[in-house]
Amino acid sequence: MMEQKNKAGPLIIGLTGSIGMGKSTVGQMFADEDIPLFDADAAVHILQGPGGALVEDIEALFPGTTSKNGVDRQKLGPAVLGNPEALKKLEALIHPAVGAMRAEFLQQNERAPMVLFDIPLLFEKSGAQGVDQIIVVSASEEDQRNRVLQRPGMTADKFEKIKALQMPDAEKRKRADYVINTSLTLEETRKQVKNTIEKLKASLA
Structure with a gap:
């Protein structure tokens, strides 16, 4: 769970969306x-990555999944996907480390009017309790599928497994304060x- 916002600090906005929805682009x-951005991914x-703080610990838990280049995601993925116990062990390493980086980011941007946290599993992992406003990035099912299947190493089966771990897009949209539709041109997405941002600024006035 994310730490609660200090009322004297910036407005904390959570940005989320299922795989292939265009969240990173937004x-x-x-x-x-x-707008200061903290990208959890x-x-x-x-x-x-190479020399990363968690590489040794991940190798100890999942032997053969790392090299001098850091964690090999193509090897780590199969070790945890569809294995709730293994995933829980991995998350127990990752979440505190990311939390420490996030706290440092907040400290560096404590005078900003607002900050954006890009958090893929915002709803799934209770992160919604630590943000003030939530933006969900969404797209049509067809666009989502096409985008994801174009990724290197992605298969239809792997896509379905990842999707099964995520809250349905329709449910995310219901819980959002703002929804940004990326099944449009980049120019139209940027306008959204x-x-x-204008609406968020107005809420601070």
């Missing part, structure tokens, strides 16, 4: 508008981002 659009990549 997150970058917010960053382009000078990027933090995990740092922790699991700018419009959302």
Whole structure:
């Protein structure tokens, strides 16, 4: 669970969305508008990359899944996907480490009016309790499937397993304060981002 926001600090906005919905693209659009962005996935990549703080611990738990280049996701994925116990052990390593990086980010941006947390499993992992506003990035099922299946190493079976771990998109949209639809052009998506920022700023006034 994410730490509760300090009332004197910035407005904390949670950005989430299921796999293939365009969340990273939207997150970058917010960053382009000078909204400080904490990307949980990027933090995990740092922790699991070459010389990453979690590489040795992950190798100890899942032998043969790392190298001098850090964690090999193509090897780690099959070790945890569809194995709740293994996934729980991995998350017990990752979540505290990401939490520490997030706390440092908040401290660095304590004077910003608002900050954005890009959190893939915001609803699934109770992170929603630690944010003030929630933005869900959504797209049509067809666009989602097409995008995901274009990724290297992705299969229809793997996509379905990942999807099964995520809350249905329709349910996420119901719980959102704002929804950004990425089944549109990049220009139209950027307009939605700018419009959302204006509404968030107005809520702070």
